[in-house]
Structures are given as structure tokens and as C-alpha cells.
Amino acid sequence: MVLDDHKQVGKTFKPPLTSLGPMSEVSWIESMIPEVLWISLIQNEHGYREGVAVVREVSRRARAISASKTEPIFALTSSFRTLTAPERDELCSQLLTSGTLPLVGKALAALQKHYPECPMNFLFEAQVRKLWPAGCLKVLKNVLGELYDKTTRAAATTQATCHCLAFDADKLVVTPESALLHLNEIQNYPRTEMSGRLAGILRAGMHMFFQPPWYNGSSEWPRYFWNRGLEIDQCELQESPDV
DSSP states (O other), X not given: OGGGGOEEETTEEEOSOOSSXXXXXOOIIIIIHHHHHHHHHHHHHHOHHHHHHHHHHHHHHHHHHOOOTTOOOSOSGGGGGGSOHHXXXXXXXXXXXXXXXXXXXXXXXXXXXXXXXXXXXXXXXTTTTTOOOTTHHHHHHHHHHHHSSTTSHHHHHHHHHHHHHHHHTTOOOOOTTOGGGGGGGGGGTTTSHHHHXXXXXXXXXXXXXXXXXXXXXXXXXXXXXXXXXXXXXXXXXXXXXXX
């Protein structure tokens, strides 16, 4: 059952995360989706395995460059706002040298084109501005549609990648028996019992990424993302079929 990995405290079952403190409820749709969308878009473009590798490199290099006292995991879009201008330039330079920057740019083109205040847009300014693939907005909408239900495979693989980044940053500690030590099993979701159990644990564990000091609840990005989405739809309705 899903709660096998959880510890019971009174009448409450808590996930097996021992390093990030108590967690409060955060809306998957309102807050989490805008923050993890970049991961989903990269995995949609490059597949799960290569997508994880690309996301991990971005996160690792950002952590190594960042002088932030909160040591963000760089799993969430808003965390990139903590980078200073020189740190952003250095991250772009390193990702360009490694060949990763174009992979990121292609996957996140819709954010750069349609969301000018996205905290990750600095990644596009030097190399991939205006190199927007045709239909990138449609791709964005399709990925959003898959994420809207947090129990879908797209949501599960995205949640697994977030946990992978937490492990990579040494911010996540679990018991030796935890299913979280087998994150790659999520590739088999929802076909196997183990992957189903793992997906449940991942959904519960997502709340840890949205707690202080890793996340500022006053972040403007989620609100801006959804409000901007309404503006984009209104604009589309005014276009002719031939545009």
C-alpha cells in the first residue's frame, strides 16, 4: 500500500523524508505545476532519461554557481530568480559550453516566447531568442493538460525528477527501505505495483519543495503564469484561422 514508507505520528502518516522538516499543504494546480513545468517540458522534448540528465545538469551547475544562503535545490522555476546577474551569465556560459543550453532552449521555447517574466528566461537571451519551434504553444498546452491530473505518468515522472534533484543536492534523506531509492521504477508507471506505490510517495513528498527555506510562498511566478495564460487565450481568439 502507498503508506508503507510513511511514519505514523498520532493519527497522521508522514512521508519518509527526514531532513526537510514539517510540511504544509500546497496546491498542485495553483502553485506546483507552474514551478515544475520546465522539467515536464524538457522531458516531453527529450524523453525521460535524457530529460533527467539535462535537468540535473542545469540544477547542478546552478547550485555550484549560486552564492545563495538558502542553498536552493533548483528544482522549481522561482529558485532561478535567486541567481545574481553574474551568476546567470556564468550558468549560461557553462551550459553553452557543455552543449546543454540549446536543448533547454528548444524545450522551453513557449515560456520564453509567451511568458516574458519567466524567471528562467535569462537562459534564452544569448543563444536561442526568437528560435521558437512551430507549434511550441500547442506543446505547452498539451503538457499542461497532462500535468493537470497529478496522477498521470507525466506528473509522476516530473515528481520523480524533482526528488532526484533533492537527492543530488544532498537535501533528501530517506530510510534504507524507502521506495524512493528506486526512482527509475517510475518509468514503468502505472503498469507495475512498485511504480504505483512509488508514485503515491512522490506525490506526498512534493510538498517538501514548497517549504521554507527552499521556497518563498510569496513567489509571483505561479500567479503570473496562470494570469498570463488567460491573456494568451484571449489573444488567440482574436486571430484569424490563417495566422
